[in-house]
Amino acid sequence: MIGSTPSLLLGPGVRPAGFLARALGTAAARGGCDAQGFLADLRAGDPGAHSAFRYALAQEFCSFAASLGTTFRAVYVYGSAVEGRSRPGSDVDVIVWVTRKSGTVESLLVRLDALLARGYRKLTGYGSLRRLFDIHLVDDEDVELRRGYGAVVRSVWTAPVCLWRRGGTGPTG
Amino acid sequence: MTPEQARQAQATVERALGGAEVNPYEMFRAQVDLAGQKLGYPADILELVKRPERVVEVSIPVRMDDGRIEVFTGYRVQHSSARGPYKGGIRYHPSVTLDEVKALAGWMAWKCAVVDIPLGGGKGGIVCDPTRMSEGELERLTRRYTAMILPVIGPQHDIPAPDVNTNSRIMNWVMDTATALRGEPMYGVVTGKDLAVGGARGRRExxxxxxxxxxxxxxxxxxxxxxxxxxxxxxxxxxxxxxxxxxxxxxxxxxxxxxxxxxxxxxxxxxxxxxxxxxxxxxxxxxxxxxxxxxxxxxxxxxxxxxxxxxxxxxxxxxxxxxxxxxxxxxxxxxxxxxxxxxxxxxxxxxxxxxxxxxxxxNAGGVIVSYFEWVQNLQNFYWDEEETHERLASLLRRAFRGVWDHAQKHGVSLRTSAFMLGLERIVEAIRLRGIFP
Incomplete structure (x- = not known):
């Protein structure tokens, strides 16, 4: 891109190759195979590989959120990625707890997803995937009032997996 | 993950991606969807406003100084004419891509809508490195590009302007080429010209x-x-x-x-x-x-x-x-x-x-005075600099208040507000005009 791109057309500073490579490497190491072999499993549509890759992607997302000041409080993952039944077209179900929901947060996350989904399509060859992350934003009030996905965060029965929480100082999930 | 495993994973992914980069047109589409969802617009309307109305790709043969012919690729994207003729610059750069031009054409439609001037959005570009071209090569490139896109540009239709690596001299050539080919004065075909050939006082500032x-x-x-x-x-x-x-x-x-x-x-x-x-x-x-x-x-x-x-x-x-x-x-x-x-x-x-x-x-002052230049060209009546300053201030103050009030009403940042307001205005124009046929 030329160095005169208007604000909302800019992507986040994340390098998709780095983001996807770290997730691929982590998932492959957990599975005891090399990256090339793991990528072959992904391209073959293996549900176990896709679930492990999505779980690792969610962990990478946590690193991204942790680097951005105080807006993000916690990140949870649930659904097929933790249940081992992801397919090539599955998205990664994530609940993101922020101090306050805003268009700026939404815009950043939408752009991050557009960037990574594009990388994922090229990496795996599954060109029909439209979005990689299905992100549900909740804020302090949602969690306090147990509203929408704010209730899921504290659910006893369907509790999502908390992958990251800011410094232990945020409200408990 | 060991360092060796990390290195292997990085190499595997980089090989597979082959340099996949940010696609600004995907970013643009994602922003429209986001703003549209906030405003409760249906998916079919959003699909309509996300897509450019017309995309033109042209091959531009240029006789280079050393005698060989080099064929360049150029684009003109017309995103939306819902609110008026297409308006947007032409950039010359080796890394111009169609998706970038499409995204910028959409952005221009939004920019004109945010400041509420009666223009739509367009953008053009040529894949070239102007720093490695002589003045003669640049002139021949510009004139041939103008000839190639002339069927779709014009004072009542689509008005280009300077952008990255293009300037008043290049705009003068665009105007002169259009004038020669149409056989009538075409001052209003392009803005950002020099003052002596229809430029606006106060544009540089x-x-x-x-x-x-x-x-x-x-x-x-x-x-x-x-x-x-x-x-x-x-x-x-x-x-x-x-x-x-x-x-x-x-x-x-x-x-x-x-x-x-x-x-x-x-x-x-x-x-x-x-x-x-x-x-x-x-x-x-x-x-x-x-x-x-x-x-x-x-x-x-x-x-x-x-x-x-x-x-x-x-x-x-x-x-x-x-x-x-x-x-x-x-x-x-x-x-x-x-x-x-x-x-x-x-x-x-x-x-x-x-x-x-x-x-x-x-930074919308530039496009606003571009609009003023076009208005003056159409009327063949030129304002003094003071009048340009006053009209610019009046228009921008009104635009700012619109964005500010919208932000207060929706509880969003000025950036989000501006994009939502632009979308509202474009969708409103489409609604009032209806869909042909």
Missing amino acids: ATGRGVVIVMEELLAQLGKRIAGTRVAVQGFGNVGSVAAQLLHEKGAKVVGVSDVSGALYHPEGLDIPALVAHVARSPQRWIAGYTAPGVEALPGPEVLTLDVEVLVPAALEGQITADNASRIQAQVIVEGANGPTTPEADLILEARGRVVAPDILA
Whole structure:
């Protein structure tokens, strides 16, 4: 891109190759195979590989959120990625707890997803995937009032997996 | 994961991706979807406003100075004419892509809608490296490109303008070529021309002047005034230097400025007229080498984190990042450049309570005076500079109030507000016109 791109057309500073490579490497190491072999499993549509890759992607997302000041409080993952039944077209179900929901947060996350989904399509060859992350934003009030996905965060029965929480100082999930 | 496993994974992914980069058109589509969902618009309307109305790709054969023929690729994308004729610049650059031109054409439709001028959005580009071309080659490239897109441009249809690596001289050639081929005067086919061939008085200063108008309005909403305000300006080209001069005239203390050669700082405010005179004398038009009592030279990036109330990033995109956003002291940021704030930095600034006047509004002075140039060309009646300044101020103040009020009503940032407002206006025009047939 030329160095005169208007604000909302800019992507986040994340390098998709780095983001996807770290997730691929982590998932492959957990599975005891090399990256090339793991990528072959992904391209073959293996549900176990896709679930492990999505779980690792969610962990990478946590690193991204942790680097951005105080807006993000916690990140949870649930659904097929933790249940081992992801397919090539599955998205990664994530609940993101922020101090306050805003268009700026939404815009950043939408752009991050557009960037990574594009990388994922090229990496795996599954060109029909439209979005990689299905992100549900909740804020302090949602969690306090147990509203929408704010209730899921504290659910006893369907509790999502908390992958990251800011410094232990945020409200408990 | 061991370092070796990490290296293997990186190599595997990089091989598979083959340099997949940010696609600005995908970003544009994602932003429209997001704003559309907030406003409750149906998916079919959003699909309509996301797609360009027309995409033209042309092959441009040019006889080079060494006698061989080189064939360049050019684009003209017409995004939306719902609110008026397409309007948008032409860029010359080796990394121009169709998706980039499509995204920028859409952006122009939004920009014109945000400032409420009766124009739609378009953009053009040629994949070329103008720094490696002679003046004759550039002229032949421009004239052939103009001939190739002439069937789809015109004063009532699509009006190009300068953009990256194009200037008034190139716009003069576009106008002259259109005039020759159509056999009638075509001053209104393009804007950004030189004054003697239909250009507008006050155009060079328009973007910098617009930055100051938006700043004045924003400070007023925050209960402050420009006089006495401490300001830092990053970039000392057409936008930054004009903004700094006007701020100085209005009594602001411009304590820091920077350009590619470094930064200058004076705690009581720099003598901007003296600095402008120094730059005019400098062979490279740089601020480096300027000296005066109390003036301190700093590394360029430090201008962003000076102890000021207002920061004007007027250089390149991506200057305010996640790395420096937490150190920015200014309460107000007025974006004179395109995209100076990364999305991550935007979030950090918002969490710290900083107010950002977004580029789509803050640097719209240029497109507004482009609109004035077109109006004058159509009427063949030319205004004096004072009239241009007054009309620019009036239009931008109204635009700012629209964005501000919309932000208050929806509880969103000025950037989100501007994009939502643009979408509302474009969709409203489509609704009123209906769908042909």
